[in-house]
Amino acid sequence: MQKVKIPLSIAPAKAALKRMTYDGIIVKGELSRLSEVAELLDDHVNVSIECGIDSQNLVVIQGTATASLELTCQRCGNGLNQDVKSEFVYTPIRDAAEESEDPIPEAYEEIELNEFGEINLVHLVEDELMLALPIVAMHEPEECSLTDKDMTFGELAPEATEEEKPNPFDVLKKLKT
Numbered sequence: 001m002q003k004v005k006i007p008l009s010i011a012p013a014k015a016a017l018k019r020m021t022y023d024g025i026i027v028k029g030e031l032s033r034l035s036e037v038a039e040l041l042d043d044h045v046n047v048s049i050e051c052g053i054d055s056q057n058l059v060v061i062q063g064t065a066t067a068s069l070e071l072t073c074q075r076c077g078n079g080l081n082q083d084v085k086s087e088f089v090y091t092p093i094r095d096a097a098e099e100s101e102d103p104i105p106e107a108y109e110e111i112e113l114n115e116f117g118e119i120n121l122v123h124l125v126e127d128e129l130m131l132a133l134p135i136v137a138m139h140e141p142e143e144c145s146l147t148d149k150d151m152t153f154g155e156l157a158p159e160a161t162e163e164e165k166p167n168p169f170d171v172l173k174k175l176k177t
């Protein structure tokens with residue numbers, strides 16, 4: 001099946017009224033920030049987005065993004081393949097400072113419209129995938145080429161953990177000078 005590119009940006013209110021859904025891809029070349037921190041194993045990430053209006057009359061943009069990535073294991077330094085998935089629900093706001101009459105449900109993330117009154121979907125998805133990355137990428141212990149035995153250099157030597165007690169005579173010496 002031919003995968004279509006999702007639009008770069010959408011006018012959310014219009015898209016919500018039409019209950020637009022997008023099921024497609026973002027090609028690797030458009031995800032430069034993500035490519036800096038991880039190697040994309042496919043030439044694209046998969047995205048599906050639904051636009052609608054909720055019972056509170058808020059515009060809702062929700063969807064999922066998935067990517068197959070190669071990260072660097074922080075223990076052995078070798079490649080680590082990982083599928084990353086992000087689910088998101090956004091509601092657009094015109095101005096972050098503007099108070100809305102009804103509080104925005106906590107389940108929604110707020111997103112500011114750009115100067116054209118649109119949301120940049122590519123940026124949104126890239127941000128979501130960056131946030132979905134593990135803070136520290138590491139193989140499972142049995143899959144890692146470094147074992148725990150190799151890791152002893154990371155532990156503190158016993159003498160280093162012993163607290164150095166101040167010598168009371170040193171304090172006296174300082175008072176005298």
Ligand SMILES: [Zn+2]
Pocket residue numbers: 073074075076077078138139143144145146
């Ligand atoms: Zn490893």
